[in-house]
Amino acid sequence: MVQESLITDEARAQIGKVTRRASGVASLKEAQRFAAAVGDRNPIYFDDEAAKAAGYRGIVTPPLYLPHALHGVVDLASLRPDGIPGGGGGARLPLRVNRMMYGGEEMEFYLPVYPGDTITAETRVASLEEKEGSRGPFVLTTNETTYTNQDGAVVARSRTFSIAR
Numbered sequence: 323m324v325q326e327s328l329i330t331d332e333a334r335a336q337i338g339k340v341t342r343r344a345s346g347v348a349s350l351k352e353a354q355r356f357a358a359a360v361g362d363r364n365p366i367y368f369d370d371e372a373a374k375a376a377g378y379r380g381i382v383t384p385p386l387y388l389p390h391a392l393h394g395v396v397d398l399a400s401l402r403p404d405g406i407p408g409g410g411g412g413a414r415l416p417l418r419v420n421r422m423m424y425g426g427e428e429m430e431f432y433l434p435v436y437p438g439d440t441i442t443a444e445t446r447v448a449s450l451e452e453k454e455g456s457r458g459p460f461v462l463t464t465n466e467t468t469y470t471n472q473d474g475a476v477v478a479r480s481r482t483f484s485i486a487r
Contacts, residue, residue, distance in 0.1 A: 328419055333450060334450065336447045344442070349391070350438075353387045356387040360384070379436070382436055385478070417463075419461060424483075425485045429478060432477055442470050445466070446467075450463055459487070460486060460487040461486040
């Protein structure tokens with residue numbers, strides 16, 4: 323008996339399409355709070371002269387702050403059990419699976435983000451791969467998010483992996 327693919331034709335049709343678009347403004351105070359919260363007291367995030375001495379035009383935001391510049395205020399009651407805001411993660415792909423799990427993320431940073439920059443993120447389904455694991459078949463989903471600033475320059479790119487079984 324041939325097993326039906328976990329990837330539907332409708333899901334395959336989503337490859338390359340934008341599934342989520344969000345914009346936000348990088349905030350000096352929020353970026354500094356982020357840096358302090360993660361224990362990164364690099365002076366380029368707090369002191370204009372230190373940032374200029376390091377070759378920047380002024381204070382920069384910590385690289386991993388970037389996705390947080392796009393988040394709005396979320397009530398605790400609306401969080402999913404895994405702590406992620408419900409309904410904000412883009413389109414649900416029509417796969418023949420029962421559950422989806424986070425599988426990791428890779429980020430590449432190209433340009434600094436300065437307080438006041440407007441950042442736009444576009445997420446696309448990059449690939450869907452059906453694989454065989456120790457517990458049976460699963461789908462490895464790769465989403466790619468491109469972050470651009472107000473000038474249209476790509477400042478970063480991320481690849482997020484999900485495991486669906």
